[in-house]
Amino acid sequence: MEEALSLVTATLAATLRVATPLVLCAMGGLFSEKSGILDVGLEGKMLMAAFFAAATASLTGSAWMGVGAAILAAEVLALLHGFACITHRGNQVVSGIAINILAMGLTVVLGAAWFGRGGQTPPLTGTERLNPIFFPVAGDNILVYGALLAVPFTWWLIARTRFGLRLRAVGEVPLAVDAAGISVSWLRYRAVLLCGLFAGLAGAYLSIAQNAGFSRDMTAGQGFIALAAIIFGRWRPVPAFGACLAFGLLDAIAIRLQGVRLPGVGEVPVQLIQAMPYLLTLFLLAGFIGRTVAPKAAGVPYEKEP
Amino acid sequence: MQELTADAAIELRGIDKSFGSVHAVRGVSVRIERGSITGIVGENGAGKSTLMSILYGLYRADAGEILVDGRPVEMASPRDAIGHGIGMVHQHFMLVDSFTVLENLVLGAEGGALLARGLAAARTELARLARDYGLTVDPDARVADLSVGEQQRVEILKVLLRGARILILDEPSAVLTPQETDRLLQILRVLRDRGVTVVLITHKLREILAVTEKVIVMRRGEVVAERRTADTNAEDLAELMVGRKVRFDLDKAPARKGETLLAARHLSLVDGRGVRLLDDISLEVKAGEIVGIAGVSGNGQTELLQVLSGIRPPSGGEFEACGRKVDATHPVDPAEMRDLGVAHVPEDRLRQGLVPAFLASETSILGYQDREPFCHNYILDGPAVGKYCADLMERFDVRPRTPGLLSSSFSGGNQQKLILAREMARDPKVLLVGQPTRGVDIGAIEFIRRELVRSRDAGCAVLVVSVELEEILSLADRILVMFAGRIVGEVAAGQADERTLGLMMAGARAA
Ligand SMILES: Nc1ncnc2c1ncn2[C@@H]1O[C@H](COP(=O)(O)OP(=O)(O)OP(=O)(O)O)[C@@H](O)[C@H]1O
Ligand SMILES: [Mg+2]
Numbered sequence: 114m115e116e117a118l119s120l121v122t123a124t125l126a127a128t129l130r131v132a133t134p135l136v137l138c139a140m141g142g143l144f145s146e147k148s149g150i151l152d153v154g155l156e157g158k159m160l161m162a163a164f165f166a167a168a169t170a171s172l173t174g175s176a177w178m179g180v181g182a183a184i185l186a187a188e189v190l191a192l193l194h195g196f197a198c199i200t201h202r203g204n205q206v207v208s209g210i211a212i213n214i215l216a217m218g219l220t221v222v223l224g225a226a227w228f229g230r231g232g233q234t235p236p237l238t239g240t241e242r243l244n245p246i247f248f249p250v251a252g253d254n255i256l257v258y259g260a261l262l263a264v265p266f267t268w269w270l271i272a273r274t275r276f277g278l279r280l281r282a283v284g285e286v287p288l289a290v291d292a293a294g295i296s297v298s299w300l301r302y303r304a305v306l307l308c309g310l311f312a313g314l315a316g317a318y319l320s321i322a323q324n325a326g327f328s329r330d331m332t333a334g335q336g337f338i339a340l341a342a343i344i345f346g347r348w349r350p351v352p353a354f355g356a357c358l359a360f361g362l363l364d365a366i367a368i369r370l371q372g373v374r375l376p377g378v379g380e381v382p383v384q385l386i387q388a389m390p391y392l393l394t395l396f397l398l399a400g401f402i403g404r405t406v407a408p409k410a411a412g413v414p415y416e417k418e419p
Numbered sequence: 420m421q422e423l424t425a426d427a428a429i430e431l432r433g434i435d436k437s438f439g440s441v442h443a444v445r446g447v448s449v450r451i452e453r454g455s456i457t458g459i460v461g462e463n464g465a466g467k468s469t470l471m472s473i474l475y476g477l478y479r480a481d482a483g484e485i486l487v488d489g490r491p492v493e494m495a496s497p498r499d500a501i502g503h504g505i506g507m508v509h510q511h512f513m514l515v516d517s518f519t520v521l522e523n524l525v526l527g528a529e530g531g532a533l534l535a536r537g538l539a540a541a542r543t544e545l546a547r548l549a550r551d552y553g554l555t556v557d558p559d560a561r562v563a564d565l566s567v568g569e570q571q572r573v574e575i576l577k578v579l580l581r582g583a584r585i586l587i588l589d590e591p592s593a594v595l596t597p598q599e600t601d602r603l604l605q606i607l608r609v610l611r612d613r614g615v616t617v618v619l620i621t622h623k624l625r626e627i628l629a630v631t632e633k634v635i636v637m638r639r640g641e642v643v644a645e646r647r648t649a650d651t652n653a654e655d656l657a658e659l660m661v662g663r664k665v666r667f668d669l670d671k672a673p674a675r676k677g678e679t680l681l682a683a684r685h686l687s688l689v690d691g692r693g694v695r696l697l698d699d700i701s702l703e704v705k706a707g708e709i710v711g712i713a714g715v716s717g718n719g720q721t722e723l724l725q726v727l728s729g730i731r732p733p734s735g736g737e738f739e740a741c742g743r744k745v746d747a748t749h750p751v752d753p754a755e756m757r758d759l760g761v762a763h764v765p766e767d768r769l770r771q772g773l774v775p776a777f778l779a780s781e782t783s784i785l786g787y788q789d790r791e792p793f794c795h796n797y798i799l800d801g802p803a804v805g806k807y808c809a810d811l812m813e814r815f816d817v818r819p820r821t822p823g824l825l826s827s828s829f830s831g832g833n834q835q836k837l838i839l840a841r842e843m844a845r846d847p848k849v850l851l852v853g854q855p856t857r858g859v860d861i862g863a864i865e866f867i868r869r870e871l872v873r874s875r876d877a878g879c880a881v882l883v884v885s886v887e888l889e890e891i892l893s894l895a896d897r898i899l900v901m902f903a904g905r906i907v908g909e910v911a912a913g914q915a916d917e918r919t920l921g922l923m924m925a926g927a928r929a930a
Contacts, residue, residue: 275529275537282515282526289513292477293527294498409516 124365126251130323132361134159134315136260138339139346139353140267141311146343147271148304149284149410150198153209154190155312156336157216162187162316164220167234167327168227170241179241179321184313190216191309192302199301202414213336221329232329234320243322256318263311267350280304284408287415297415312336341394347406360390427489428453428585428616429474429505434483436469438828441819443469445640446483451585456607456617458627458648461637461660462860463832464818467620468510470637471587475507476500487585501527503585506578510589510620510831510858512570516563520556520573521545528581541580548579552609566717568599575606586610587618590831592626593858596715596886597921604630622860624653636660661862669865671872674896677706680880681727681761681849685736688722688904696722698904700736704849704880709871711895712884715924719904720884721766724853727882728763729756741848757786762842766853766884768831772838775827779817780808782826783841815840816866831858836867843870849880856890868894888917888924900924 138155145152162183170179190212197208224232243254271277279300283290287297319335320327338360346353367386374380429451436444444466451457459467472478474485476494485494487503494500500507514523521538524545530537542558549555556565556572565573571591578586588607592600600623607617607630621627627634628648636644636659644659658664681704688697697719704710714720725731727738732750741759745751753763765771773782784793784804792803808822817829817836826834835858842850855871856864871894875881885891891898898915900908900923908923 273534275532275534278522278526278529278534282518285515285517286513289515289523289526292475292497292507292509292513294496294501295527296496 127365128361130252131364132357133257133260134318134335135339135357136354137311137315139342139357140263141308142339142343144304145308146411147280147284147408148301149408150301150305151205151412153206154194154212155339156332157213158187158190158312159316159336160220160332161190161216162313163320164327166317167320170237170321171235174241176241176243176321180317183317187313188309191305195302195305199298205412234327237325254322256322264350264354284410287410338390363389426453430486432484435481443640447642449635453616454614455632456611456630458631458634459620462862464830465637466640467637468589471589504583505585506583507587508574514562519559519561521558523562524577524580568595585616589620624656657861669868669893674708676708679703679705681740683738686733687735689734696904700906704882706878706880708896709875709881709894711891711898712901713891713898713920714901716886718901720901724851728851729753760848762847762850764839764842764852768834768838773826777826779824779826780805780822783808783811811840811844832860832863835859851882853884888920
């Protein structure tokens with residue numbers, strides 16, 4: 114009994130740990146997508162942030178400097194995305210993919226040049242990392258609580274404030290926002306910057322909280338899972354949070370079941386469980402979620418005078 | 420002179436604007452008097468919408484000056500215009516469908532960083548406006564669920580809520596039913612009596628004559644005349660607009676009917692939620708006649724055209740077009756209907772008639788793109804398509820005559836002419852037309868109606884759906900009235916009058 118209980122709490126803690134970067138990323142992505150700017154580049158922003166967090170923490174010895182650097186790095190990419198998609202009305206998916214490729218390459222090249230460890234940063238210890246606050250085994254560092262707070266904050270900002278109303282409107286009918294005398298570009302830039310902030314925190318979490326250093330491609334598609342969570346949650350913060358938890362739980366279970374033999378089944382196909390988020394996304398996208406719930410103007414550059 | 424300028428709410432001086440090679444507005448100078456209703460009329464593409472968009476700061480003029488209350492002002496964006504008390508109700512509504520009425524109303528004037536207070540204030544203000552102007556609308560309804568007339572009321576409320584003293588309306592009645600239009604005109608009168616300056620752009624001279632004090636006539640980017648409404652009449656205005664005499668009466672010979680080309684028996688259509696959109700519809704259209712369907716919009720006419728053109732399969736009953744039987748188990752697709760010789764001009768031209776991002780030449784063959792001479796062995800022949808489009812533009816007077824221009828760059832009326840040209844030029848056996856002259860200027864209305872009659876005389880079976888009674892009365896040889904998804908009556912053209920039809924349309928009387 115006691116053993117079962119501890120198994121449950123351990124799995125829950127693992128779920129939360131795995132879900133934290135997804136939640137941060139999904140909340141960031143929500144702001145961007147709600148404003149009508151698709152963000153395929155969440156993955157790249159998170160990767161770049163993870164690298165700069167670890168590199169800075171290792172060089173300065175301060176985890177907080179690392180967090181600051183992570184945010185800065187993600188914001189630079191966010192501004193790049195904004196410049197391409199808002200100012201120059203470029204294709205949002207292409208820009209996002211370009212950012213992913215850029216981040217993938219740059220983190221490895223810079224890592225090799227600065228640390229010469231095949232793209233890894235030196236292992237971080239002590240104050241170079243964000244450490245658990247209350248329960249050392251659970252890994253409850255400040256960013257985990259940050260992610261939990263990010264959800265009500267996002268909901269409140271979108272549902273209850275002037276900024277949120279305008280954000281929702283600009284993602285649906287940008288022309289109406291323009292006609293109301295509000296700048297479409299400035300509004301979208303602010304959304305993209307918010308997205309950068311959250312993606313930066315998610316990246317910092319990966320390299321200086323969950324892990325003790327940066328390793329190449331350490332995001333491993335989590336940016337895309339966060340995007341899937343947004344779609345699952347139908348572009349609403351709380352359901353998107355739920356989706357992130359569900360994905361985190363699947364991952365935690367997969368880790369638990371690694372190498373376990375179940376009677377009748379044999380070795381548990383862990384790969385299958387790990388593939389679940391992707392399969393679920395495909396399945397749901399294909400059938401259950403109508404396209405109508407997405408912000409109507411998402412992906413469409415705003416031009417009033419062609 | 421000083422005095423004169425002082426009581427002009429707005430004065431435009433030498434406004435000029437080009438879009439690439441299109442010179443849309445050419446040195447226009449006008450004065451809008453305070454506390455009056457001024458009408459602007461003109462052909463499609465005359466530059467009315469462009470001029471008003473410049474006044475509202477949506478477009479920048481290439482040259483010219485704007486004066487508000489006698490002082491020159493800069494209109495760099497709608498924010499400036501709103502700051503000067505100018506509000507605009509656009510030809511295409513600027514509402515967020517998924518928002519509630521209240522959310523739409525406060526957008527851009529939220530009254531603080533948090534919404535709650537602004538929403539509450541807007542709710543009180545809305546109640547006051549409802550009392551003062553008779554503008555009632557449910558503040559918590561989602562805009563997507565409102566009728567077009569109600570959506571327009573939301574647009575007007577939005578403007579009033581921002582304290583606008585100058586209200587611009589761009590073709591507000593194009594999508595309204597006659598009853599809704601009457602309400603709108605009544606509201607405009609109330610606004611004027613309370614000191615609001617109103618600018619009304621419309622193609623309907625009846626509205627101009629009913630509410631305005633002054634009319635400005637535009638043609639090809641210029642102001643060609645200004646008249647006091649009291650000193651003018653419909654014929655005079657029409658002639659000024661088009662530059663020649665316009666005949667309001669359509670002379671057509673009696674129909675020479677041939678065989679039945681389109682026949683529907685007990686057609687019904689039920690949507691996903693179980694609502695009966697069409698109920699037991701039976702009708703016949705013979706070669707060489709025009710059958711008109713009258714009715715207030717939203718009574719099943721749209722769906723009837725969708726079923727008859729093959730876009731939606733019927734849920735029950737059957738119809739036969741050019742020898743092909745169609746029912747729920749033997750559906751048909753629009754391409755096959757087209758091959759049979761059934762052409763369809765949809766009522767929603769922007770969404771169903773053309774692709775805004777396509778060139779005019781591409782729009783002119785849409786649906787026929789796989790036929791000679793446009794296409795040989797799966798490859799489109801660009802020059803042939805361009806030449807064909809240029810021919811159509813010449814025949815149907817589409818302006819500007821530039822096949823290489825984007826479809827979205829044409830004014831509404833010219834888009835309509837292009838779609839009509841595409842469908843009519845193929846000499847169809849059956850022609851289904853929804854709202855043939857919605858948003859179209861008088862000269863073009865005359866032209867389109869004559870073309871429809873010519874098709875009829877060439878042996879085509881024509882079915883016309885229109886919410887304009889006057890249009891149905893002048894075009895149709897036989898009139899069917901639809902109400903709540905049913906055909907509630909049939910009247911021969913000679914015996915119909917607006918009053919009886921109006922009563923039948925309201926469901927008050929069956930024939
Ligand atoms: N964004 C644009 N790009 C290119 N050309 C344009 C654009 N907007 C308008 N035009 C052109 O400018 C001219 C004036 O158009 P405008 O929309 O002002 O006409 P209108 O008088 O409002 O006509 P309608 O009665 O059909 O609405 C037209 O020839 C049109 O094709
Ligand atoms: Mg117009």
